[in-house]
Amino acid sequence: MADNDQHEGGTPAEHNRTHADIDTSKPSVSRVYDFMLGGKDNFAVDRQVAEAALRIAPDAPAAARSNRAFLRRVVRHLAGEAGVRQFLDIGSGLPTQGNVHEVAQQIAPDARVVYVDNDPIVLAHGRALLAKNGGTTVVEADIRAPEAIIDHPAVRSLIDFEQPVGLLLFGILHHLHDDEEPEAIAARLRAALPSGSYVALSHFHNPGPDMPEVSEQATAAEKLFNEHLGTGRWRTRDEILAYFGDLQLLEPGLVPLAEWRPDPGEPVERGITYHTFVGGVAHKP
Numbered sequence: 001m002a003d004n005d006q007h008e009g010g011t012p013a014e015h016n017r018t019h020a021d022i023d024t025s026k027p028s029v030s031r032v033y034d035f036m037l038g039g040k041d042n043f044a045v046d047r048q049v050a051e052a053a054l055r056i057a058p059d060a061p062a063a064a065r066s067n068r069a070f071l072r073r074v075v076r077h078l079a080g081e082a083g084v085r086q087f088l089d090i091g092s093g094l095p096t097q098g099n100v101h102e103v104a105q106q107i108a109p110d111a112r113v114v115y116v117d118n119d120p121i122v123l124a125h126g127r128a129l130l131a132k133n134g135g136t137t138v139v140e141a142d143i144r145a146p147e148a149i150i151d152h153p154a155v156r157s158l159i160d161f162e163q164p165v166g167l168l169l170f171g172i173l174h175h176l177h178d179d180e181e182p183e184a185i186a187a188r189l190r191a192a193l194p195s196g197s198y199v200a201l202s203h204f205h206n207p208g209p210d211m212p213e214v215s216e217q218a219t220a221a222e223k224l225f226n227e228h229l230g231t232g233r234w235r236t237r238d239e240i241l242a243y244f245g246d247l248q249l250l251e252p253g254l255v256p257l258a259e260w261r262p263d264p265g266e267p268v269e270r271g272i273t274y275h276t277f278v279g280g281v282a283h284k285p
């Protein structure tokens with residue numbers, strides 16, 4: 001827990017391992033995002049990057065909040081109307097308000113959730129949060145090795161790949177470089193899902209010359225992210241649509257996050273960043 005060291009749960013040995021694994025000399029994606037969401041699990045190096053990002057995109061915190069609100073609406077829909085009982089959340093990030101299991105289990109108490117992230121701080125905090133929840137677990141793994149996630153014993157212990165799965169890829173595929181072949185990785189994950197499953201994702205978006213001011217901000221943010229975090233791609237609409245393959249996109253399709261089935265009266269902040277973060281949900285028939 002960064003500056004205000006407050007680990008709960010787990011054994012002392014786990015705590016030592018956790019502290020040893022967390023590199024506080026370099027910024028991390030999950031901790032910069034935590035700062036944008038108003039969290040406390042970040043260090044000075046993370047805040048420096050976040051503050052530089054805020055100079056380019058002052059409304060970035062609104063975009064981060066909008067992503068969490070989108071995630072909550074999607075999970076509510078999947079656990080409710082769609083009847084999904086098992087979720088695989090890859091690139092889950094640090095626990096925050098409205099975690100997937102909290103939203104899903106409010107609707108379906110028997111819903112099972114596996115959180116996957118490659119940042120050790122997520123594992124440490126996830127364990128503490130989930131210690132008493134039998135229907136959830138957190139796994140440290142890398143999406144660039146998708147079969148290792150699908151075959152992971154902890155994943156298999158909660159997720160039955162014969163039953164519909166909600167695969168959640170919120171804010172992660174844009175952290176893969178083009179040469180890491182995110183489209184092929186998404187295809188390998190889709191292939192592991194049985195029919196009746198859903199893929200939901202959110203992704204940084206560069207609208208190109210149709211929206212020059214937005215595109216300029218996306219390009220500047222991409223440069224900053226890559227200099228400091230080593231990742232970050234603001235992709236075109238077609239590149240993002242490709243992650244759904246031949247699955248059927250649910251209405252309203254791939255849209256700015258706040259436009260995906262908004263709750264009545266939900267506040268929407270339409271700054272430039274609004275157009276640089278899009279999401280959608282698709283069904284495997």
Ligand SMILES: C[S@@+](CC[C@H](N)C(=O)[O-])C[C@H]1O[C@@H](n2cnc3c(N)ncnc32)[C@H](O)[C@@H]1O
Pocket residue numbers: 029030033067068071090091092093094116117118119122141142143144169170171172175
């Ligand atoms: C921006 S956060 C998104 C958190 C959450 N999914 C959300 O949308 O609110 C991206 C997360 O993806 C994780 N991540 C980045 N690259 C990854 C990789 N190759 N494998 C697994 N997780 C990764 C980061 O550690 C971070 O926690």
